[in-house]
Amino acid sequence: QVQLQESGPGLVKPSQTLSLTCTVSGDSISSGSYHWSWIRQPAGKGLEWIGRMYTDGSTKYSPSLKSRVSISVDTSKNQFSLKLTSVTAADTAMYFCAREDSYYVFFDPWGQGTLVTVSS
């Protein structure tokens, strides 16, 4: 069964770049028709879609974050990554990676999430 696990620094300074990695196990990140996605949840708030990368390498981002976000994939490590530049306290959140089926279009599975705090 496919499993996803987020990793990366738990603390990032304001104006710096947040970098997270999602490691996929149980299947090849290159197989099938999936969107590899990032979603976040600020404390006490709802879920926000950040963006996704398709198996062919094409990407789509949230318009509100588009100028600061990039998602990439490393097929040799079976990982995909998130970079968010110029972070502020508003970017403090639990960050989840998830796989979206391109046909049935729902997120499954998800990682457990990793908390990132933006603070000096």
Added chain:
Amino acid sequence: DIEMTQSPSSLSASVGDRVTITCRASQSINKFLNWYQLKPGKAPKVLIYLASTLQSGVPSRFSGSGSGTDFTLTISNLQPEDFATYYCQQSENTPRTFGQGTKVDIK
């Protein structure tokens, strides 16, 4: 962006109760509506996709209905493990958007 409005934002219920959560989209999303369960420290879990299809392994006490703009998640015979926060999410187009969540706690 398609705005998703969930109600109620929280509710208290007892084991064995029937619980209904509603989700309204700001425009038609056909049947592209999913429901998720979130618990602290655990990976979120899809319960229902395409408005009414039960994900494999999810108990049959969960059901979904609706199309267009109005959708419902029903939990019949609420169990202790069902106390959690539930989110709807549209997959009609991008950006994907979620409702604000409904927290179900113990009465």
